[in-house]
Amino acid sequence: MGTLINGIKTEKIMGRSSILKSIKENKPTLISLPEIDVNSFEETINLVEAFKKNVVSVGGSIKELGQIQDLDPEIKNRYPNAKRIFSQISESALGNVQISEQTKPKDLENLDLAILKGVFGVAENGAIWISDEQFSIRILPFITNDLVLILQKKDLCLHMHHAYKIIANRERTFGLFISGPSKTADIEQCLVIGAQGAMSLTIFLV
Amino acid sequence: MSHAKLAEIFNKDEAKVNWHDKALWYVREKRDTAAHNVEGWEYLRDLASGIKANVLSNLDNYLVEFEKNAQQNGIKVHWASNAEEHNKIVYKILTQNNATKVVKSKSMLTEECHLNPYLESKGIEVIDTDLGERIVQLAKEPPSHIVLPAIHKTKEEIDVLFQEHLGTKPSHGDPQYLTNEARKHLRDKFLKADVAITGVNFAIAETGGFVVCTNEGNADMGVHLSKVHIASMGIEKIIPKEEHLGVFLRLLARSATGQPITTYSSHFNKPAPGNAMHIVIVDNGRTEQLSREDFRSSLSCFRCGACMNTCPIYRRSGGYSYNATIPGPIGSILSPGMDMKKHSSLPFASTLCGSCSNVCPVKINIHEQLYKWRQIITKEQKQPLVKKTILKITGMVLAKPKLYAVLGISVRWMLKYAPRFMVYSKLNAWGKSREFPKVENGNFDQWYKNRKNNG
Numbered sequence: 001m002g003t004l005i006n007g008i009k010t011e012k013i014m015g016r017s018s019i020l021k022s023i024k025e026n027k028p029t030l031i032s033l034p035e036i037d038v039n040s041f042e043e044t045i046n047l048v049e050a051f052k053k054n055v056v057s058v059g060g061s062i063k064e065l066g067q068i069q070d071l072d073p074e075i076k077n078r079y080p081n082a083k084r085i086f087s088q089i090s091e092s093a094l095g096n097v098q099i100s101e102q103t104k105p106k107d108l109e110n111l112d113l114a115i116l117k118g119v120f121g122v123a124e125n126g127a128i129w130i131s132d133e134q135f136s137i138r139i140l141p142f143i144t145n146d147l148v149l150i151l152q153k154k155d156l157c158l159h160m161h162h163a164y165k166i167i168a169n170r171e172r173t174f175g176l177f178i179s180g181p182s183k184t185a186d187i188e189q190c191l192v193i194g195a196q197g198a199m200s201l202t203i204f205l206v
Numbered sequence: 207m208s209h210a211k212l213a214e215i216f217n218k219d220e221a222k223v224n225w226h227d228k229a230l231w232y233v234r235e236k237r238d239t240a241a242h243n244v245e246g247w248e249y250l251r252d253l254a255s256g257i258k259a260n261v262l263s264n265l266d267n268y269l270v271e272f273e274k275n276a277q278q279n280g281i282k283v284h285w286a287s288n289a290e291e292h293n294k295i296v297y298k299i300l301t302q303n304n305a306t307k308v309v310k311s312k313s314m315l316t317e318e319c320h321l322n323p324y325l326e327s328k329g330i331e332v333i334d335t336d337l338g339e340r341i342v343q344l345a346k347e348p349p350s351h352i353v354l355p356a357i358h359k360t361k362e363e364i365d366v367l368f369q370e371h372l373g374t375k376p377s378h379g380d381p382q383y384l385t386n387e388a389r390k391h392l393r394d395k396f397l398k399a400d401v402a403i404t405g406v407n408f409a410i411a412e413t414g415g416f417v418v419c420t421n422e423g424n425a426d427m428g429v430h431l432s433k434v435h436i437a438s439m440g441i442e443k444i445i446p447k448e449e450h451l452g453v454f455l456r457l458l459a460r461s462a463t464g465q466p467i468t469t470y471s472s473h474f475n476k477p478a479p480g481n482a483m484h485i486v487i488v489d490n491g492r493t494e495q496l497s498r499e500d501f502r503s504s505l506s507c508f509r510c511g512a513c514m515n516t517c518p519i520y521r522r523s524g525g526y527s528y529n530a531t532i533p534g535p536i537g538s539i540l541s542p543g544m545d546m547k548k549h550s551s552l553p554f555a556s557t558l559c560g561s562c563s564n565v566c567p568v569k570i571n572i573h574e575q576l577y578k579w580r581q582i583i584t585k586e587q588k589q590p591l592v593k594k595t596i597l598k599i600t601g602m603v604l605a606k607p608k609l610y611a612v613l614g615i616s617v618r619w620m621l622k623y624a625p626r627f628m629v630y631s632k633l634n635a636w637g638k639s640r641e642f643p644k645v646e647n648g649n650f651d652q653w654y655k656n657r658k659n660n661g
Binding site: 014015016018019020022023024025026027028029030031032033034036037040041042043054057058105106109122124125126127137138139142143159160161163164165168172173174175176177178179180181182183184185186187188189190192194195196197198 | 229232233244245246249250252253256257259260262263264265266269270279284285286287291335336337338341354355356357359360361364379381382384385386389392393396397413415421422423424426427429430431441446448449450451452453455456463465466467468469470471472473474475476478487489493494496497499502
């Protein structure tokens with residue numbers, strides 16, 4: 001136990017040591033950790049079809065593009081009123097908002113649309129992994145009114161066990177699985193798309 | 207007040223009870239559909255149960271490992287033995303950052319610690335940002351369900367509430383309009399907040415990171431717009447490795463709402479450049495529950511709410527009838543461990559049908575633990591005289607077959623010929639709101655013997 005010179009510090013140590021001591025005294029004898037047998041979850045299904053079905057079921061939109069040149073016309077078609085657009089990918093020329101190190105999260109308050117690259121998708125739940133590497137400022141995929149993610153068709157995995165293998169060696173800062181647009185059913189269980197995050201999510205598969 | 211008394215209050219509005227019952231059963235059905243779509247679902251539950259059992263048996267080491275890794279990533283780790291310490295730590299961080307405005311996403315732990323009233327008493331504005339939680343906050347009520355905080359409220363009630371507090375127009379409870387107005391209101395709060403507080407769904411020992419799941423995006427809106435993020439977690443939220451998230455994230459949303467995964471599953475490992483991230487690890491009675499061999503597995507719960515949605519008692523008595531932070535079946539085995547006197551009626555608020563244990567994604571034997579609490583409570587606490595006497599007599603009768611047969615005959619005679627005030631007397635609690643079935647001639651024993659003779 002530390003000395004009483006710094007009362008706050010001592011209090012902190014007390015909480016920690018008393019909790020750990022209490023756990024040691026009260027925990028059962030060691031029970032071994034089970035290994036995950038991923039083979040139990042294997043299915044032979046069409047990943048693209050399953051992914052598409054699940055994206056729609058979670059309230060998202062998805063479209064396969066014949067060629068990447070179709071991207072901008074498709075986006076304009078779907079989001080005709082988007083004025084302030086941030087694009088993080090070179091394949092789209094629609095971006096007109098710049099983000100630099102000086103950009104503060106609050107500056108993006110009125111962003112209409114963000115176009116980002118998805119790293120990979122998960123067929124079982126329509127989720128896409130994105131991280132700090134895809135968006136330079138963390139608030140971006142949440143504060144934007146609408147969100148577009150571009151995903152390579154080959155970058156799909158079956159389920160979350162595969163997903164965690166794929167991201168096992170990433171640099172861990174901030175990242176997320178995003179599945180559909182923000183939503184809520186807190187008023188009498190009625191599903192409403194568009195809660196506090198993005199109002200819509202469109203995925204373009206290339 | 208006992209669960210039965212509070213349930214009686216909820217049951218005054220029969221139409222509302224019926225709605226509540228059906229709405230939650232619908233969520234239960236969605237859970238079933240989602241579960242049946244997963245190859246190896248039962249194995250997944252076994253894994254989750256096994257991982258959590260390992261966690262509880264090695265909890266101190268995992269917490270130390272988590273702390274070390276989190277600190278290496280620039281996260282500040284705090285420890286709180288109880289609710290008071292937790293609240294003080296949070297307040298200290300706020301004062302260090304000159305913060306007066308706080309946005310908070312859903313965290314049952316901060317409800318348990320009564321953080322909001324504590325901070326408000328210090329002049330801090332705390333805004334709950336989950337829509338359901340904001341609704342009950344405006345109504346000055348606690349959540350009535352851990353996943354669906356405002357499930358007890360009708361849309362018309364919310365309409366009136368929003369008119370009063372957010373200045374909305376009357377809309378007959380249009381969910382789209384009300385949600386959109388709440389979005390505008392909360393947007394403003396997010397932009398002005400100094401500090402964001404979140405809960406923790408899973409904390410990973412191996413990496414020192416943690417995961418927060420929401421559908422609304424409110425946790426992320428708060429965290430990424432503020433300079434300081436405080437995440438509060440109970441000691442039992444630890445999982446050993448990141449790969450275990452594969453197991454738990456597959457189970458969580460499917461069990462909770464029937465979704466394949468929540469909209470956002472955010473993985474926090476390092477604070478953003480220039481920002482601060484704090485974790486407060488809280489005991490508050492959990493190590494004591496760990497000491498109770500029969501009840502320790504209740505600490506495996508990751509708060510999906512499936513046991514509430516399926517429970518015939520919860521669905522018809524409402525969350526408030528439990529008078530506890532965590533209501534429903536899981537709450538009824540957690541709460542007596544915190545305060546047995548206050549919560550002594552909760553383990554009896556069950557039919558012991560076992561449906562809760564059947565849907566629990568981590569396979570907690572909830573109904574068996576309810577039964578075990580009953581035995582402890584009956585021994586340690588005085589039971590009502592009527593209940594005690596009736597149970598004693600029942601035990602005597604059931605132990606003597608001849609007496610049972612004689613009594614059976616007389617009861618059937620009574621039900622047929624005795625006046626109503628005698629049959630439906632105070633001793634007959636069952637008959638308070640139910641009618642006995644019509645009595646036919648004979649009993650099972652006679653019927654069985656006749657059947658044998660005839661055929």
